Amino acid sequence: MSATEIARRDEPVFGEPARERLADIAQAALEEARRQGVSAAEAAAHLSQGLSVTVRLGEVETVEQTRDKGLSVTVYFGHRTGSASTTDLSPAAVRDTVRAACAIARYTAEDPCAGLADPDTLARDIPDLDLLHPWNPGVDGAIAIARECEGAAFALDKRITNSEGATLSTYEGVEVYANTHGFLGTLAGTRHNLSAAVIAQDAGGMQRDFWFTVARRPGELEAASDVGARAARRALRRLGARKLPTRRAPVIYEAPAAASLLSHFTAAVRGESLYRDASFLLGALGKPVFPEFVRIHEQPHLKAGLGSAPFDNEGVATAPRDLVREGVLQGYVLDSYSARKLKMRTTGNAGGVHNLTIDPGPLGFEQLLKQMGTGLLVTELIGFGVNIVTGDYSRGAAGFWVENGEIAYPVEEITIAGNLRDMFRGIVAVGADVDIRGNIRTGSILIDSITIAGN
Amino acid sequence: MDTSTHLVEQARKSLLEPAGLGDAELARLIGTLMSGRIDHGDLYFQYSRHESWSLEEGQVKSGAHSIESGVGVRAVAGEKSGFAYSDDLVLPALLEAAGAARAIAAHGGEGRAPIRWRSGEGLRLYSPSDPIASLDDREKVALLERIEREARAQDPRVKQVMASLSAVHEVILIVRSDGVLAGDVRPLVRVNVTVIAEAGGRREMGNAGGGGRFTYQELLEGDTVTGYAREAVRQALVNLEAAPAPAGEMTVVLGPGWPGILLHEAIGHGLEGDFNRKGTSAFAGRIGTRVAAPEVTVVDDGTLAGRRGSLNVDDEGTPTQCTVLIENGVLKGYMQDLMNARLMGVAPTGNGRRESYAHLPMPRMTNTYMLAGRHDPREIIASVERGLYAVNFGGGQVDITSGKFVFSASEAYLIEHGRVTRPVKGATLIGNGPDVLTRVTMVGNDLELDTGVGTCGKEGQSVPVGVGQPTLRIDGLTVGGTQT
Numbered sequence: 045m046s047a048t049e050i051a052r053r054d055e056p057v058f059g060e061p062a063r064e065r066l067a068d069i070a071q072a073a074l075e076e077a078r079r080q081g082v083s084a085a086e087a088a089a090h091l092s093q094g095l096s097v098t099v100r101l102g103e104v105e106t107v108e109q110t111r112d113k114g115l116s117v118t119v120y121f122g123h124r125t126g127s128a129s130t131t132d133l134s135p136a137a138v139r140d141t142v143r144a145a146c147a148i149a150r151y152t153a154e155d156p157c158a159g160l161a162d163p164d165t166l167a168r169d170i171p172d173l174d175l176l177h178p179w180n181p182g183v184d185g186a187i188a189i190a191r192e193c194e195g196a197a198f199a200l201d202k203r204i205t206n207s208e209g210a211t212l213s214t215y216e217g218v219e220v221y222a223n224t225h226g227f228l229g230t231l232a233g234t235r236h237n238l239s240a241a242v243i244a245q246d247a248g249g250m251q252r253d254f255w256f257t258v259a260r261r262p263g264e265l266e267a268a269s270d271v272g273a274r275a276a277r278r279a280l281r282r283l284g285a286r287k288l289p290t291r292r293a294p295v296i297y298e299a300p301a302a303a304s305l306l307s308h309f310t311a312a313v314r315g316e317s318l319y320r321d322a323s324f325l326l327g328a329l330g331k332p333v334f335p336e337f338v339r340i341h342e343q344p345h346l347k348a349g350l351g352s353a354p355f356d357n358e359g360v361a362t363a364p365r366d367l368v369r370e371g372v373l374q375g376y377v378l379d380s381y382s383a384r385k386l387k388m389r390t391t392g393n394a395g396g397v398h399n400l401t402i403d404p405g406p407l408g409f410e411q412l413l414k415q416m417g418t419g420l421l422v423t424e425l426i427g428f429g430v431n432i433v434t435g436d437y438s439r440g441a442a443g444f445w446v447e448n449g450e451i452a453y454p455v456e457e458i459t460i461a462g463n464l465r466d467m468f469r470g471i472v473a474v475g476a477d478v479d480i481r482g483n484i485r486t487g488s489i490l491i492d493s494i495t496i497a498g499n
Numbered sequence: 500m501d502t503s504t505h506l507v508e509q510a511r512k513s514l515l516e517p518a519g520l521g522d523a524e525l526a527r528l529i530g531t532l533m534s535g536r537i538d539h540g541d542l543y544f545q546y547s548r549h550e551s552w553s554l555e556e557g558q559v560k561s562g563a564h565s566i567e568s569g570v571g572v573r574a575v576a577g578e579k580s581g582f583a584y585s586d587d588l589v590l591p592a593l594l595e596a597a598g599a600a601r602a603i604a605a606h607g608g609e610g611r612a613p614i615r616w617r618s619g620e621g622l623r624l625y626s627p628s629d630p631i632a633s634l635d636d637r638e639k640v641a642l643l644e645r646i647e648r649e650a651r652a653q654d655p656r657v658k659q660v661m662a663s664l665s666a667v668h669e670v671i672l673i674v675r676s677d678g679v680l681a682g683d684v685r686p687l688v689r690v691n692v693t694v695i696a697e698a699g700g701r702r703e704m705g706n707a708g709g710g711g712r713f714t715y716q717e718l719l720e721g722d723t724v725t726g727y728a729r730e731a732v733r734q735a736l737v738n739l740e741a742a743p744a745p746a747g748e749m750t751v752v753l754g755p756g757w758p759g760i761l762l763h764e765a766i767g768h769g770l771e772g773d774f775n776r777k778g779t780s781a782f783a784g785r786i787g788t789r790v791a792a793p794e795v796t797v798v799d800d801g802t803l804a805g806r807r808g809s810l811n812v813d814d815e816g817t818p819t820q821c822t823v824l825i826e827n828g829v830l831k832g833y834m835q836d837l838m839n840a841r842l843m844g845v846a847p848t849g850n851g852r853r854e855s856y857a858h859l860p861m862p863r864m865t866n867t868y869m870l871a872g873r874h875d876p877r878e879i880i881a882s883v884e885r886g887l888y889a890v891n892f893g894g895g896q897v898d899i900t901s902g903k904f905v906f907s908a909s910e911a912y913l914i915e916h917g918r919v920t921r922p923v924k925g926a927t928l929i930g931n932g933p934d935v936l937t938r939v940t941m942v943g944n945d946l947e948l949d950t951g952v953g954t955c956g957k958e959g960q961s962v963p964v965g966v967g968q969p970t971l972r973i974d975g976l977t978v979g980g981t982q983t
Contacts, residue, residue, distance in 0.1 A: 100578075100777070106859065109583040109599045116565075127563040131586045137566070144564040151636045153558035183602060206778055243779055243900055252779065252900035285901075290747035290983055320555065320659050321702060322695055427905035428894035429927035429979070433695060433704045438744075438927040438979040440896070440905035457903050459927045459979025461746065497746035497929075497979040 054178040056232065057093050058218040063230050066091060069133050070222040073117050076142040077224070082149075084120040084160050084224045085142075088357070089113075089133070092217035097186040099194050100209035104187055110215075119145045125158045126150075157384035160358065165380070165390055166227045167361035170354045174347045175233035178216050179262040186212045189238065189268050196272030197242040203283065204276045208241040208252070214262075227359040235350070236262050240272045244279035251285065251454075253278035253424075258481050260348045278423075281444075285454035288445060288498040294419035294472070295460060295494045296412055298443070299479035301422050302489040306340070308464055309333075310397050311432050313373065315382020324435030324465055325373070332371045334468050337405070340368035344398035351483030357395035365391070367400070401485040402474055409477040412488055414449035416472075420496060421446050422460065435464040458498040467491055503621030503681070506811065510672035510682030514544040514568075518588035522616060528590075529613065529676050532574050532597040539837060540601075540676040542593070543571040543814065545856040550631050551665040554643040562636075571856035572596040575838050579603045584857045613678030621812040622819065624804045625712035627684035630666040633714035639664055642690075642715075642724065649728040650694055656739065657732055658702070659695040664688075666715065673816040681816030686712050687807065687963060689951065692727045696735035705735030706909065709950030711805045727950075734891065734910050737922045744911065744926035744980025750883050751928065751976040752914060754890035755876070756947035759966035762797055763867050763955065764895040764904040765932040766790070770824050770832075771850070771862040771957075772839035774899050781902030781933050782830065790830045791936030794872045797825040799834055801849055801865030807951040808866035808965035815851035815860055822848045824867075825936070836862045854960035864955060868967030872942025876970035879941045881917040887978050888912045888919050889928065902932035905979075927979040935973065943970030 070087040077085035094110040115138060116129035126148030130141040181189065194210035218232040239256035255275040257266035266274075297305060309325075317323035325333060334340070344362035346352050353362055358380055366374045378386070379394035392398075407415060422443040429438040438461035444451045462470075475487030515521070525542070532540040546568040553561055569586035570593055581603030583596040634642075643662045650660040667687040674680055689710035695702055707730035710718065718724060753761060766782070774780035782790070791797070801819025803809050810819045815837050823831045835843070836851030839862055852863035880888065888911065895906030907927045912919045948967035955964040 104579050104603065106580045106582060107603050108859065109596070110857065111583075111585065112857065113586060125561060127561065129563070129565040131567045131569060141564075141566070147636070148562035148564060151559070151640050152562055153560055155558065155560045158560065208777070208779055250779070250781065250900050252898065282901075287977075292983060320661065320695070321697070322659065322704070326702075424898075426896040426898060426903070427907055427927050427929075428896070429905070429907035429925065431704065431925065433702055434924070436924055438907065438925065438981075440903065440927055440929045440979070442898075442901075442903070456901060457929055457931060457977065459746075459905070459929050459977065461744075461926065461979050461981045463981075495746050495979075495981040495983055497748075497926075497977050499748045499977065 054180045056176060056178045057216050058091055058232060062091060063218055066218060066220040067228060067230065069115060069138060070220045072135065073115060073138050073142055074222060074224055076139050077117065077119050080142060080146045082119045082146065083122055085117065086160055086223035087115065087117045088219060088221045089115045090217060090219040092215065094213060094215040095186060096211060096213035097183060097190055098209045098211040099187060099190040100207055102191060102195065105209055107183055115141060117142050117145045119149055120159055121149050123154045123156050123158050124149045124152050126152060157381055160223050160225055161360045161380040161390060163225045165360045166225060167229060167355035167359060170229055171345060173345060173352045173354060175260055175352060177234045177261040179214050179234065179236055181214065193238060193240050193268040193272040196269035197240055197276035200273050200276040201280055203244050203246055203280060204242050205245040206243040210240040210272060213237045221359050223359060229355050229359055231353065234260050236265060238265055238268060238271050240275040242275050242279050244283050246283050248284050251279050251282035253282060256481065258350065260350065282454045285442065285456035287457050288455050288496055290497050292493050292495055294416050295491050296416055296419065296421045297489045298421060298423045299475065299477050299486055299488045301425055302486045303479065303482060303484040304425060305489060306400060306402060306484045306486055308430055308432065309468065310377055310400060313376045315376055315378040315386060317432055318376060319382055319385035322433050324433065328373045329376065331373060333373045334368055334371040335471055336371045338368055338371045338471060339366060339403040341366045341401055342398050343401055346399050349399045351399040353398055356392045360390050360392040360394065362392040362398055397483065399483060399485060404476045404478050404487045405474045407473055407475055409475055409488055412473060412475045412490055413446055416446060416490055417449055418447050421451065437462050437464050437467065458496055461495045461497065467494065502623040504618040506621060506627065506684060507618045507680045507682035509627060509684055510670050513670050514546055514672050520590065524590055525674050526613065528593055528597050529674065531594055532572060532601050533676050535601055537574045537576050537601060539575040541573050541815065542674040543856050544672040545569060545669065547667060547669040548631060549667045551663060552639050552643060553663040554647055555661045557647055559640045559643050567855065569856040572600045573859065574600045574603055576603055578842060580859055582859050613676065616678055616680050619679040619681040619812065619816045620818045621681060622802055624802060624809045624811055625686055628686065628714055629668040630686040630688045630714040631668050633716050646692055646724060646728045649725040650692060650732050653729055653732040654696065654736060656696040656698050656736065657694055658697045661693045663691050675816055679816050681812045683811045686714055688713060688715055688718055690718060690724055690727060692731040694731040694735045696739055698739050701739060703735050703738035705731040705733065705738065707731040707734065708952050711807045711951040712809055713805050737910055738924065741922040741924040743982050744923040745978055745982045746980040748975050748977050750886035751973050751978065752879055752883060752886060752888045753971045753973065755943060755945045755970050756967060757949040758889060758892055759868055759949065759968035760892050760895045760906050762869055762968060763864060763966050764897040764906055765930060765935045766797065766824065767864050767867045768897050768899055769902060769932050770834055772833045772835040772843060773862050775833050776839045776843050780899050785830050786832065788830055789828050790933055791825050791828040792939040793828040794942045795825055795828050795936050795939055796870040798823050799864055799867045803866055806866050806948065806965045807953065807963045810865065813849045813851045814853045817847045817849045817851060819849035819865055834862045834864060836860055852962050854962060858960050863957060863962050864964050866948065866965035868948060869969065871944050871946035871969045874941045874943050876943045876945050879943055879970050879972050880914060880919060882941065882972065883914045883917060886914045888914050897932065903929065904932050905929045923980065929977045929979060935976065938974045939971055940974050941972035945969045
């Protein structure tokens with residue numbers, strides 16, 4: 045894409061009138077809830093719009109216009125609760141939705157922990173996190189960018205023989221959260237995405253790989269030709285992949301794959317997993333879970349960050365904090381309900397973590413390979429073989445065998461297995477090659493030893 | 500009035516009448532959509548109501564209800580699809596969506612609207628009644644409480660019981676540019692039980708459940724639901740005794756039923772028409788070639804009464820069918836939607852599915868299973884000197900292009916000297932789709948379908964599916980345990 049195209053800042057689709065309409069709908073829902081005699085209620089309403097264009101083999105394959113809206117309501121009669129949602133925002137539908145939530149609350153049990161977030165936890169000042177950067181390239185503009193992206197993949201090497209296409213998508217959304225403590229917060233944001241998935245082929249068979257770039261600001265997207273070329277290089281380097289003999293070896297998770305390890309960590313320290321005794325990190329607060337050099341923290345207020353948010357799904361103020369310092373678990377990931385269950389205070393994580401970051405170490409990717417010497421580099425994981433209750437881990441993997449710090453050959457059809465408790469403690473280094481294309485920010489991660497199953 | 504006409508009438512009544520949309524408006528919409536060089540256009544009207552109830556710590560603490568309705572508008576020209584949707588069921592919004600969708604075909608022309616609407620063919624595999632209304636809310640709560648009591652009564656090591664109940668009532672109407680109208684009213688219920696058992700500081704999980712296209716009443720028949728509670732406890736207790744699984748290539752015996760997820764991942768996705776038309780599947784161009792042992796026959800069958808993956812018509816208005824994918828080891832056919840069938844010059848197979856009006860349809864599986872063979876399952880176990888016997892699985896995934904697939908065991912045992920011995924902890928199994936079924940050496944005579952728990956994800960869209968198989972012996976599958 046050319047610089048002039050992406051420097052343009054388009055007007056938001058959802059301006060002030062749309063936001064006011066959403067706020068009115070949320071308030072109308074709370075009003076109806078009061079009429080139904082609730083003791084408390086909360087409502088979230090959203091509008092979003094997007095365009096997604098896919099080009100395959102140089103031709104337009106799909107043009108999708110997306111436009112969504114919705115309202116969800118939770119009501120409380122004392123400590124009994126019910127929820128309902130609708131995609132119809134008409135006054136009659138809003139009324140029916142509130143009544144449906146109230147009907148459910150008649151049958152749910154008394155739960156002393158149920159309720160809105162405590163008033164003193166709600167966000168007071170709502171910082172502008174620079175999340176809204178509308179971009180309307182138009183259908184033709186989007187096609188041109190996707191075509192350039194896919195074209196770069198084919199231009200790179202004649203072994204790129206096929207493609208699943210390149211897709212450009214833009215998204216703008218606005219949401220309003222309101223509750224009967226008097227809180228009302230509005231959050232508007234954008235997200236733009238360009239991806240390519242291509243197929244490399246030689247006498248030995250086909251390999252597919254992909255690359256993507258995503259940002260709230262269109263100007264921060266990687267150049268279309270770079271995305272295509274990178275997808276092509278990733279597919280090409282997998283050609284000739286073979287199995288490995290079953291063995292134990294050190295492993296490096298390439299940064300995009302390493303994010304999954306941290307997602308398992310957050311799943312294990314989520315309040316829901318803890319109060320249900322369904323986590324291998326039960327009772328780990330204040331104890332070492334990682335080696336001493338590891339720091340993991342949340343950065344909810346990063347400007348234009350993909351996971352940034354001034355308040356969580358309950359209106360609770362978010363704040364930067366350490367989850368792990370010097371390897372020791374400092375805090376859990378809690379919403380108001382799970383916090384009450386655990387007799388703790390919410391951490392502003394209703395809806396999840398915000399820009400979870402593991403501090404990078406000094407070594408770049410190449411140096412990390414050198415530090416490992418001989419072992420496995422994992423670039424792709426498939427399957428769901430992760431048990432958060434026990435920490436047992438076994439997933440399908442593809443990547444490269446590394447010898448003496450150099451990539452030797454591609455590997456596939458292997459599994460890697462261990463227990464997450466040991467794998468976390470076995471982290472040797474975190475790379476400086478931080479991948480910021482998501483809500484989890486990490487460099488590549490080197491772990492001392494894992495079981496590889498192959499032939 | 501026949502069944503399919505009746506369903507169309509029911510769908511028109513609940514979807515079109517409240518919006519004031521009649522034949523003339525439908526013709527105008529299709530006319531707008533079909534301007535230009537469009538091969539096929541359709542409108543997908545949908546209304547769905549979903550409820551869920553969940554229990555933990557002995558109490559039903561939460562319930563949720565949601566309503567979704569809208570219209571997806573699609574125009575197909577060659578390999579191109581233009582798509583827009585609206586959740587406002589009013590003519591101006593739908594005309595706007597039709598205008599956006601037809602933009603795929605570069606140049607405008609005269610619109611072609613059907614002269615006359617006619618009801619398409621369809622099956623009658625489930626009752627069009629609303630499952631949410633089939634049981635009093637108080638009884639739904641009582642059912643969950645009964646599940647929890649049953650689970651707790653099994654064993655004092657049961658520490659947590661989580662149970663959930665959900666139901667969907669969905670009405671759809673498909674309006675096609677060829678004049679076909681297809682309607683369906685689809686019930687879906689599901690119950691799930693998760694148990695955590697604890698002994699000696701160790702905790703393990705067990706999981707069971709089921710459901711299908713029927714109402715809560717059918718779910719309540721017999722002892723099925725409390726059976727799920729006992730099954731979840733049994734699994735958790737087995738896992739408390741389980742040792743780490745072995746690592747490496749070995750003979751694997753898969754139990755009947757849900758382990759059929761093997762077929763879904765290893766060959767099912769690779770036989771969907773879109774990947775084969777584009778040549779991105781490891782199975783592309785292999786029709787008529789041997790891809791499995793001679794004893795192996797695999798079908799995708801959307802016509803099984805009441806099954807979770809069944810449909811009277813698919814989401815493009817094509818009646819579902821039983822499609823033979825592999826017959827006696829030879830690859831016979833792919834699963835097709837309208838667009839891919841046309842582009843490949845074959846007939847559609849009733850596999851065009853979509854998550855909702857807000858998603859484009861594509862070829863998807865329905866109920867995929869392997870037919871029974873001739874071996875007694877006991878004979879199959881007895882034939883294995885050393886191997887793994889895997890009877891329950893979590894999820895699976897496949898790389899369509901390389902053909903590599905995985906699925907993760909949640910209950911497995913070692914086989915030593917022809918006997919099932921110790922339980923081992925869940926390991927992921929990995930294999931290569933195009934050759935795994937050639938390694939099948941014995942097929943059991945005990946075909947079972949799963950209990951109705953499967954959800955398949957593809958390109959971000961989830962749809963309910965079924966799987967099934969008899970006991971199978973596979974020689975040389977890689978088991979991803981930790982013990983080398």
